[in-house]
Amino acid sequence: MSDKIIMAHGSGGKLAHELIEKTFLNALANPLLAKLDDSAVFDFKGRLAFTTDSYVVKPIFFPGGDIGRLAVCGTINDLAMSGAVPLYLSLAFIIEEGLLRDDLIRILTSIQATSKEAGVLIVTGDTKVVDRGSADKLFINTAGLGLVPNGVNISGSNAKPGDKVILSGTMGDHGIAVMSQREGLIFSTLLSSDCAPLNGLVADMIEASSRIHAMRDPTRGGLATTLNELAAQSKVGIRIEEEKIPVRDEVRGACEMLGLDPLYVANEGKLVALVGPEDAEAVLEKMRRNSYGREASIIGEVRQDHPGRVVMKTRIGASRIVDMLVGDPLPRIC
């Protein structure tokens, strides 16, 4: 077995079979995947949630995670944000020739561990190998299927004036952890990516309240962009307080140094929820008991005034607009 992935591994021939059987199935085996049919076939009843995403993070290994864990978590989280229980994922790998097989195995092992943690199955997949320069080590495309429980109706357009804005934890950990490893920008930090599957946290929240109106994970573009999306979709104003947004000292330090605003830095294991005020405390309490929501806090509320706009009370007591992220000051972070 060669120690690097070469073009022939994507040929569909013998080497391709060897790669799938020895490397992929070895790591990811489950009965649905192991059948190796052209598609996975399974029974399904109820309201479906269906999502897709692509992962191109650079570098593919970063403190606290890797492109594999990121792909699984990102897809699961997109399903969970609609209140769905994630069940099945597909993974398609676009591999640049020359990728070390050991690196691939490390990523597959991480995928398996993450999907186990989250209770989802990888039921179908694909592998392509492209020549050097046509991809950057490894890209992963995913799709995810989930089941939306009866009575759950969570959407970015459902926020209502009076809702409390609950944030599940600190902002910016993922973006800064990835940037710290970036070529030309290597700085040392003890920080880890927050990359995590949030379906368990969401299940706890739904159990605590039927008034979770909107939910979203503030990934690329950060909290500022996510809140703007929610404000626009629901045609409401959102008012938050700078002082109440948790940000780690390491993240704040790095942001000061790099001229970034933590509100625009990506997260991969955090969510923001807009919850009816009568249930907000109960949801918060439940979140804090989950390991991925320990630092959850209420950071603001939904308002009738200034629809479509996010306004923040600054630390020194004035207020300002918080706009969407414009352009891309950041390297590829997801």
Add this chain to the structure above:
Amino acid sequence: MKFVDEFRSSELAQGLVRSIQHHSTRRARFMEFCGGHTVTIMKHGIRQLLPPTIEMLSGPGCPVCVTDNADLDKAVALAHVPGVILTTFGDMLKVPGSRSSLQEARADGADVRIVYSTLDALQIARDNPARPVVFLGIGFETTAPTVAASVLQADQEGLHNYHVLSLHKLCPPVIKALLDSGEVRLNGLICPGHVSAVIGSKAWEFISREYGIPCVVSGFEPLDVLQCVYMLVSQVEKSECKVEIAYRRGVRPEGNQRALELMDRVFEPCPARWRGMGQVAATGLRFRKTYQRFDAESAFDFDPGPTLEPKGCICGEILRAVKTPRDCQLFGKVCTPASPVGPCMVSSEGSCAAYYLYGAAE
């Protein structure tokens, strides 16, 4: 976080705001020269907290914004010289020149790389000995010494493929030019913090002496700026006129001699073109003869083409503090950070971008 939280304390800020409101009786117009201060003021909503007696103007202190289109075009043309690797701070990438930005040049195949320090550019030069590496030298007295240091380092190492396009600019003489024009009347100047860390607060004494304008050097945290405004108000109320430092943890009266020496060894003052102000004597920095071979302008043959200015853009007047971003018809409509017409909407320290991104919530 140490050295940040202390300077963002809401209690202390409220205290300073009360003191300012209590003391300020005379109408006063203050200008923050530096784009970094404009961002602090907008981002933390400081203007809303000041009494109506105080008017704040934003000055020309954003090195990206004041770079003239003719100079931007040189950078773009250099990037297109075959073989050249153009290295730049990220801020310059998106600024539209006459026909193209560096970002567009990169999309057209030019090798344009973002660096975070001149040391990165030197490393690229070491790693690519067969290719010329040009560093786009944009910045004030804060940046120029680090560029000078990179030139001396390249000289010492015999790195013959390292060049700098020196578009550096000097702050005190351009403020003098601004005041001499008579377009803007000021009752106080918020002097740039990091520039003053290099040149020292003494460099501003001629402004209080010759123009009768109180000067206070400020840091970049909200408390720094509020303290600075408080000190300016105190001077105005007492009819005093002197240079003070509200940023003692960073600035000394005599500045940073070592940095000044580096800058002086490599560069000498020359006329420079400022957006909106035209050519201003002794506000630029060019290579001294000894280091001429590092000068990208004389090392390459390139044609920047004729200079074009964006129609309807009033960045020039905004930089001279004659107008504010909200006076611009393009502001927020045609011109946004996503599709900027002028540089003040591109740079993170540009007035237009700061007004657009953090504009008061009222």
